[in-house]
Amino acid sequence: xxxxxxxxxxxxxxxxxxxxxxxxxxxxxxxxxxxxxxxxxxxxxxxxxxxxxxxxxxxxxxxxxxxxxxxxxxxxxxxxxxxxxxxxxxxxxxxxxxxxxxxxxxxxxxxxxxxxxxxxxxxxxxxxxxxxxxxxxxxxxxxxxxxxxxxxxxxxxxxxxxxxxxxxxxxxxxxxxxxxxxxxxxxxxxxxxxxxxxxxxxxxxxxxxxxxxxxxxxxxxxxxxxxxxxxxxxxxxxxxxxxxxxxxxxxxxxxxxxxxxxxxxxxxxxxxxxxxxxxxxxxxxxxxxxxxxxxxxxxxxxxxxxxxxxxxxxxxxxxxxxxxxxxxxxxxxxxxxxxxxxxxxxxxxxxxxxxxxxxxxxxxxxxxxxxxxxxxxxxxxxxxxxxxxxxxxxxxxxxxxxxxxxxxxxxxxxxxxxxxxxxxxxxxxxxxxxxxxxxxxxxxxxxxxxxxxxxxxxxxxxxxxxxxxxxxxxxxxxxxxxxxx
Amino acid sequence: xxxxxxxxxxxxxxxxxxxxxxxxxxxxxxxxxxxxxxxxxxxxxxxxxxxxxxxxxxxxxxxxxxxxxxxxxxxxxxxxxxxxxxxxxxxxxxxxxxxxxxxxxxxxxxxxxxxxxxxxxxxxxxxxxxxxxxxxxxxxxxxxxxxxxxxxxxxxxxxxxxxxxxxxxxxxxxxxxxxxxxxxxxxxxxxxxxxxxxxxxxxxxxxxxxxxxxxxxxxxxxxxxxxxxxxxxxxxxxxxxxxxxxxxxxxxxxxxxxxxxxxxxxxxxxxxxxxxxxxxxxxxxxxxxxxxxxxxxxxxxx
Numbered sequence: 001x002x003x004x005x006x007x008x009x010x011x012x013x014x015x016x017x018x019x020x021x022x023x024x025x026x027x028x029x030x031x032x033x034x035x036x037x038x039x040x041x042x043x044x045x046x047x048x049x050x051x052x053x054x055x056x057x058x059x060x061x062x063x064x065x066x067x068x069x070x071x072x073x074x075x076x077x078x079x080x081x082x083x084x085x086x087x088x089x090x091x092x093x094x095x096x097x098x099x100x101x102x103x104x105x106x107x108x109x110x111x112x113x114x115x116x117x118x119x120x121x122x123x124x125x126x127x128x129x130x131x132x133x134x135x136x137x138x139x140x141x142x143x144x145x146x147x148x149x150x151x152x153x154x155x156x157x158x159x160x161x162x163x164x165x166x167x168x169x170x171x172x173x174x175x176x177x178x179x180x181x182x183x184x185x186x187x188x189x190x191x192x193x194x195x196x197x198x199x200x201x202x203x204x205x206x207x208x209x210x211x212x213x214x215x216x217x218x219x220x221x222x223x224x225x226x227x228x229x230x231x232x233x234x235x236x237x238x239x240x241x242x243x244x245x246x247x248x249x250x251x252x253x254x255x256x257x258x259x260x261x262x263x264x265x266x267x268x269x270x271x272x273x274x275x276x277x278x279x280x281x282x283x284x285x286x287x288x289x290x291x292x293x294x295x296x297x298x299x300x301x302x303x304x305x306x307x308x309x310x311x312x313x314x315x316x317x318x319x320x321x322x323x324x325x326x327x328x329x330x331x332x333x334x335x336x337x338x339x340x341x342x343x344x345x346x347x348x349x350x351x352x353x354x355x356x357x358x359x360x361x362x363x364x365x366x367x368x369x370x371x372x373x374x375x376x377x378x379x380x381x382x383x384x385x386x387x388x389x390x391x392x393x394x395x396x397x398x399x400x401x402x403x404x405x406x407x408x409x410x411x412x413x414x415x416x417x418x419x420x421x422x423x424x425x426x427x428x429x430x431x432x433x434x435x436x437x438x439x440x441x442x443x444x445x446x447x448x449x450x451x452x453x454x455x456x457x458x459x460x461x462x463x464x465x466x467x468x469x470x471x472x473x474x475x476x477x478x479x480x481x482x483x484x485x
Numbered sequence: 486x487x488x489x490x491x492x493x494x495x496x497x498x499x500x501x502x503x504x505x506x507x508x509x510x511x512x513x514x515x516x517x518x519x520x521x522x523x524x525x526x527x528x529x530x531x532x533x534x535x536x537x538x539x540x541x542x543x544x545x546x547x548x549x550x551x552x553x554x555x556x557x558x559x560x561x562x563x564x565x566x567x568x569x570x571x572x573x574x575x576x577x578x579x580x581x582x583x584x585x586x587x588x589x590x591x592x593x594x595x596x597x598x599x600x601x602x603x604x605x606x607x608x609x610x611x612x613x614x615x616x617x618x619x620x621x622x623x624x625x626x627x628x629x630x631x632x633x634x635x636x637x638x639x640x641x642x643x644x645x646x647x648x649x650x651x652x653x654x655x656x657x658x659x660x661x662x663x664x665x666x667x668x669x670x671x672x673x674x675x676x677x678x679x680x681x682x683x684x685x686x687x688x689x690x691x692x693x694x695x696x697x698x699x700x701x702x703x704x705x706x707x708x709x710x711x712x713x714x715x716x717x718x719x720x721x722x723x724x725x726x727x728x729x730x731x732x733x734x735x736x737x738x739x740x741x742x743x744x745x746x747x748x749x750x751x752x753x754x755x756x757x758x759x760x761x762x763x764x765x766x767x768x769x770x771x772x773x774x775x776x777x778x779x780x781x782x783x784x785x786x787x
Binding site for chain 2: 056174176177180183184187190191197200
């Protein structure tokens with residue numbers, strides 16, 4: 001008797017992705033789109049020398065192109081997620097693909113460096129932002145039990161791009177010079193539109209939340225507030241998490257940037273250092289997939305995995321300069337591989353923890369906000385370590401500082417509510433009881449007790465973290481159903 | 486000539502300068518001489534095997550005295566013949582009888598290196614079997630662009646040449662453009678399409694408004710007093726149609742993919758009204774769920 005009932009109730013209480021079927025197509029789309037996005041980002045390194053020669057500018061001026069591009073991706077992420085909330089993921093990703101392609105095609109016609117800053121930096125960066133986070137959010141919506149594995153499999157696209165992109169782009173550069181290569185890369189980036197087309201259209205997610213309001217201006221502002229999920233900024237768990245991830249980010253990228261320089265300084269050859277970097281590409285993929293798979297086993301809470309990997313990465317980074325102190329090549333190899341593994345293991349977990357803290361219905365906007373806030377850490381980290389290197393003469397202090405930032409981030413994570421409980425707490429819900437439909441109340445009226453699985457079902461009255469808003473995104477279960485099956 | 490004591494500090498400086506590039510096998514070097522081939526520079530090589538090659542970098546006109554010493558074979562004949570070769574051709578009247586002194590054979594000869602024609606390979610040959618080559622050359626440029634530089638019609642292109650930091654600075658640089666099968670010197674003051682920028686050990690040639698006819702091999706020459714060392718770069722000019730073809734192919738592929746995906750979706754639609762107005766979808770779905778639960782309620786009641 002009770003068999004038919006728990007399912008509809010469960011679907012309405014916690015939006016569950018179907019965990020399979022079309023969801024894996026989504027993972028494939030995420031894989032290809034990440035390959036295209038990160039592949040082109042890495043191509044900027046290959047084009048570097050060609051740009052320096054052609055535009056006769058300094059290396060610093062040229063490296064601003066990639067800095068602007070990366071900053072644009074993170075800065076425009078909330079825009080991407082807000083548009084995703086408003087119009088659904090499909091049009092946003094397709095538009096992002098068009099924008100990226102357009103930026104690169106325009107860049108092929110650049111006559112001066114400023115053109116490149118605007119086209120390859122701003123326009124393409126904005127396009128990437130419209131692809132990156134919505135794609136991730138879509139995959140997360142399609143999975144519940146296999147979420148971490150799906151996200152990690154999808155993001156391995158960036159690791160594969162690392163291998164393919166450099167020889168491919170060198171070939172393009174030799175055949176067509178940088179103008180033709182940028183044109184062709186623009187065409188390749190248009191494939192992002194095809195990746196976006198694979199996303200099934202969903203019903204307007206937040207359009208229902210906008211109620212009749214007094215004037216169009218305040219309705220618009222309310223729309224913006226809601227789409228950007230700015231209400232999250234007033235909640236302690238989210239803010240804590242953002243602070244932790246920002247601290248994490250400050251130290252996270254420093255080895256990527258300074259590893260080669262440090263290795264050279266300690267006395268190792270260029271080829272040795274470069275080989276180690278490419279070897280970390282392999283541990284990157286392995287670490288990512290392993291971490292995603294083991295996180296989904298459910299034995300350890302995601303948040304505990306997060307703390308574990310963060311602390312491990314921090315320790316490894318601190319040990320790195322110590323290991324290479326004597327110019328030891330073996331030490332460099334071991335610790336770089338360990339760093340590649342731990343850092344890659346950490347990255348899918350950072351993302352998949354988010355819906356556990358803020359709930360699935362606000363996940364999309366939350367991801368966008370997280371991206372832009374954590375970018376502060378990334379922006380500060382590299383110049384800070386560079387400054388320390390200039391001040392002390394070696395990279396030792398900057399690596400130690402990077403590791404300590406990571407350990408500090410892990411500490412901050414422990415201040416999240418319910419950190420020390422063994423099972424996951426109920427996810428926060430924005431809905432209050434008055435937002436329900438008749439069907440739900442009929443169901444709950446009939447049943448005395450929810451199904452006996454405390455991990456999966458939660459009492460409908462639970463409003464854990466947030467205040468109630470006058471509307472409720474109860475359409476989410478249906479979205480997931482149409483998105484991923 | 487001038488008294489040697491005035492030339493002593495000069496010689497010391499030249500000794501310091503010349504000792505950086507030269508690599509002799511064993512014998513120490515005597516100080517280098519200034520411009521006028523007055524006092525010759527001695528280069529000695531001791532050969533233990535069958536052959537040896539010695540590279541000598543020459544910047545200015547110098548007279549060299551080459552000393553070849555050979556230890557001989559097991560059968561140390563008291564007298565063998567030796568002669569000198571230049572660029573694989575025997576130098577006339579250079580055959581001499583070489584006696585065995587201190588268990589060694591010695592050959593010595595002076596050569597004046599004054600210009601491009603005098604550079605090359607000078608060899609001393611012992612008994613027709615043992616050979617020491619002295620290769621006199623201006624400092625050569627190490628890195629050569631073996632890959633052609635690609636440029637587009639109407640665009641500008643930068644060709645660059647660099648002499649290594651360890652090698653001496655050339656007096657000036659010359660650029661040569663392809664002219665049929667030969668090369669012609671570029672005079673940037675006459676042809677405003679070309680801009681040459683020389684900066685010590687680096688040089689840059691900028692060609693503006695590149696045309697198809699500009700394709701070919703460009704030579705940059707590092708000019709020293711005694712000769713020019715030449716390196717080449719190939720320039721390939723292509724029209725913009727070339728990358729456009731793969732680009733259009735890719736765009737067509739994307740369009741086909743997107744159309745296929747959308748068509749597949751439309752044809753295999755199970756749930757109705759997916760792509761239509763979102764609110765209708767919501768309501769329809771809610772209603773269907775409501776109906777389902779209602780029917781199930783009814784069923785349970787029954």
